[in-house]
Amino acid sequence: MPTICYVMVFITGLAVGSFLNVCIYRIPRGQSVVTTPSHCFSCATNLKPWDLAPVFSFMWQRGRCRYCGVKLSRQYPLVELLTGVLFVAAVYRWGLTWTAPAMMVFFSMLIVTAVIDWRHQVIPDGALLAGGVLGLPLIYLQSLDKLKWGVAGFLAAGLLLYLIAVISKGGMGGGDIKLAAVMGLYLGLKPVAVALLLAFMLGGLIGLALLVTGKKGRKDAVPFGPFLALGALFASFAGEQIIAWYAGFRGL
């Protein structure tokens, strides 16, 4: 594909990332993500369209609100850049197929749920529902087979985490169960297994590191959503290869 296409996809990703920031800020506070105009969270001045230019406005204003000077979180440009990069990666990997837009929706949902879970220890149902509802037709358009594997992944991942939640008595939240199920829908049965395995390994390692370094106590909850999202991102790009490698490995 010509470079200009990637540039346009990147700019689209930045703009979507800007919307994801709005979702990340407002959903946990129970505010509407569409009707309220964008405003500074500190001085409440309604922002002009040029104040909302992703990344660039943050750089021009040196990370501060233009009206009251309050320091803005670095999370804003980071989320925008990450969304832009993942959108380009999706188009690079899957080209002009229905898989590319499906994965863009999936990645957007992962970013919103992971950041909200990291900051507020909650995974909002609305973001999962939006991801699921938008995902179904996009997955069906890829192929009926993909949808069948997706439904199988949805049920298997949801059930597995539900069982872990029951056995561990609260080590896993309802939001984690639902997020894993939606991951299964997008990834399919086998890749979601890769994603979950990786999430447990990463979550275990980092949880242990936080415990050992004393950053978190034994009773502090470490949100699991970000690890699920990382596992899902990895499995999206490399899941099929890992499964093929594992099958070949066992074949020897």
Ligand SMILES: [Zn+2]
């Ligand atoms: Zn302000």
